[in-house]
Amino acid sequence: MTSVTELLHANLHEVFNSRDAEARRAAVARVYTEDVVFTDPEGTGVGRAALDGKAAELLDRAPAEFEFVEDGIPYAGEDTGALAWAFGPVGAPVVRGIDIITVRDGRISALRTLVVPEPA
Numbered sequence: 001m002t003s004v005t006e007l008l009h010a011n012l013h014e015v016f017n018s019r020d021a022e023a024r025r026a027a028v029a030r031v032y033t034e035d036v037v038f039t040d041p042e043g044t045g046v047g048r049a050a051l052d053g054k055a056a057e058l059l060d061r062a063p064a065e066f067e068f069v070e071d072g073i074p075y076a077g078e079d080t081g082a083l084a085w086a087f088g089p090v091g092a093p094v095v096r097g098i099d100i101i102t103v104r105d106g107r108i109s110a111l112r113t114l115v116v117p118e119p120a
Contacts, residue, residue, distance in 0.1 A: 004079070007101060037109070
């Protein structure tokens with residue numbers, strides 16, 4: 001069984017940080033349940049294809065030098081975990097957030113992404 005911490009890392013690095021579509025799709029199939037529910041500030045999607053599409057869209061509209069990096073330590077329980085991240089050029093992120101996952105049968109079944117709001 002894959003640990004919650006391993007799933008947090010795979011979600012960030014192998015899926016949302018992968019510009020290689022084939023490698024990303026293989027990671028999506030391995031890391032998430034078929035009925036994964038993904039929620040972020042833009043809405044909610046259901047299923048692996050929707051999640052892969054979201055990752056692809058995000059990376060396609062970002063400059064090539066943008067990448068996700070861990071922005072703190074992972075927090076993990078038996079079936080829940082959280083990992084803060086930063087996105088942008090390394091050392092100069094333009095957005096920060098946190099991913100919160102729920103795990104079922106060794107895969108992520110729910111992913112909620114929260115972002116740090118921009119100053120008013």
